[in-house]
Amino acid sequence: MHWPSILQAERHAHSMAQATGTLKFDFFSAEQALEVEAIASQIIPSDDGPGAREARTVYFIDRALTTFEREKQSLYPQGLKQLEFKTHEMFPAAKKFSGLSSAQQIQLLKTIEKTDFFETVRVHTIMGFLANPEYGGNYNNIGWKTLGFEDQFFYEPPFGYYDAEYTKNKPQSDPVSDPKS
């Protein structure tokens, strides 16, 4: 946990990013990754714009589970097993959660939304959507763009609508905007 493991995760993410086009999983099997991605895509859907799927959130989660979130590893195989069980129970004809229709997936997730497993996936999905892209998610700043957050380390005023309006409407001699007067 903490500094060394985060740095390790960061290096790992950098090396992954450099290995062009070779996205692979260290913790999840391909099948598990598909299921986790299906859940993440319901948490932040790709409805009116890119969501958790396009932001490659599942790659973030995979990396997190082999680095700074290692202690949460066991939640996933267990949770996915229960998800499979629940899928068979609610939709006997279906094989996998990821094979359900979107409406069916939502219906199922509502029955488990209070579980530790769902809450963990929810938090990890949000983190993967909005953390620095070096960690493997937030691909192309998709998460930040969704929020309207810019990836820039210097800003100059005006910052937003209301301060722009304020500065425009204030007379030059106003003591608040010009302390030297």
Place this chain on the structure above:
Amino acid sequence: MTKFEVGTPVDFVIIGAGAAGGVVAKELSVAGFQVVVLEQGPYFRRKDFQHDELKTRNNWQQPYIGQEVLTNNHERQPNTFRKTAKDKAVIAPTVEYGQGVGGGTVHFTANYWRFHEIDFMERSRWGPIAGTGFSDWPITYAELEPYYSKAEWDIGVSGLAGANPFDAPRSKPYPLPPLPIKSSGALLERGARKLGWHPYPAPMAILSQPYQGRSQCGHCGYCELMGCEFGAKSSTLASVIPVAEKTGRCEIRPHSYVRKISTDRRGRVDGVIYFDGQKQEIFQKAKAVVLCANGAETPRLLLLSKSNLFPDGLANSSGLVGKYLMFDCGQAAEGTFEHPLNEYKSVVVTRVVQDFYDADPKRGFYGGGGLDARFDAYPIGFALYGLPPDVPRWGSEFKKALKENYTRSMMILCHLTTLPMESNTITLDPGMKDAWGLPAMRVTYKNHPDDLKNMAFFRERALELLDAAGAKKKWADTPDDITTSVHLMGTCRMGNDPQQSVVDKYHRAHDIPNLFIVDGSSFVSAGRNQPTCTIQALAYRAAEHIGRMAKNGRI
């Protein structure tokens, strides 16, 4: 780099390199004394401060995974908590403070409010409040005023003197003009003016212009809970500690975890026993000790330092070490607006209003405070905790709310009075140990009913302000007992009567002539819960007196 021998007594050992310790180290080393500063946390360099939300940790909002180095690590230093002495204390992260050279000033918001005259004499003005330790300070605002100015000019504070009609008199303007207004500030100002209140530019310990070789703020927005890689936030790490080290008489020792202040047969302090980074025990001899470990660790260390001569802990003949703990009492209300505010840019706060600072008997309870407009959420924290309570926690509606609200939200945060209660304490836990095998901290805390009434009063003012500013939607928490705090005050209170206080008006322990205690623990009242400016003014004042006494052979 200055290095002192542990076996030869240095003039002063200072415990804690934070808001107070950094100032005292600078003042005493510049005055010609040899100083060793023991700091339990690391020595950060600017490159350690990165724009990375995952590397920030807020102890109470799990799961901000990642490092926990800017603040105390509750895995290594657990504390237990109970509301009253009758309850069973259980493990719960209750107190948060900065650890590392610079202490809390590294990651703080940088609000830099002076106290008002009333804060030092409110007991006389208001009268007694049954069941509390409500008292006047042994010093007045006028006595502290020169040191407020000194603090503002020495560390670098931006603000506008005279803009707040409720401010106490001041001998000097701020050294730097206010930081540029943000949308939250413009909205606070709009709402406050509509209500007939008096908004003013927030005094901030952040440089609006280059100052003393340090660069000005780049408005990057990574202020709250983060260190400043520009060096524009006026932490003691960026401002006074480099000056102390330049004297060649100040040695900062990071990763030094103090377990005991040692005394000789006469009952005078003769040094400090601490663990270094390898958990090796070291005894650093000193002619005098200045304890600046914060309002929670300072009393804990005094209690840990008990001996045959001092069976109840050091400096504790009054029995008041650890008592009258005061937490930061606050109340938040949040709102969303039609147009983008883009509050993720620049510093946290740009406007404040103090029309309700003074207590007013007409309200039917004791209490007062100030309100600021702010936004202090990074993207992940916002998605987890920043949305209105009626928004679903996942799915299309959740995503839509993220999209609409992130750039359009702000908060009104009220900073409020906290009554000192003898029953609110820091003690040693009888069972729990920290990672060094020392008794862990036990916190007992429950607010006075007037604190909660005051929170409810300010909750209404904050919602009223959001309304007047034109919020589309607004919401606020229900007032409740405070169970976590980042401002830690009152546990070694200052006073003239050795039976009613732990230190005298110059921060000297009543019981031990060469032990000084300078930090939030000295506070008699909590003011309106913006303590850093006053902690540092007290530190400048204390250092001047300590230096003079040492030169005159009176320590």
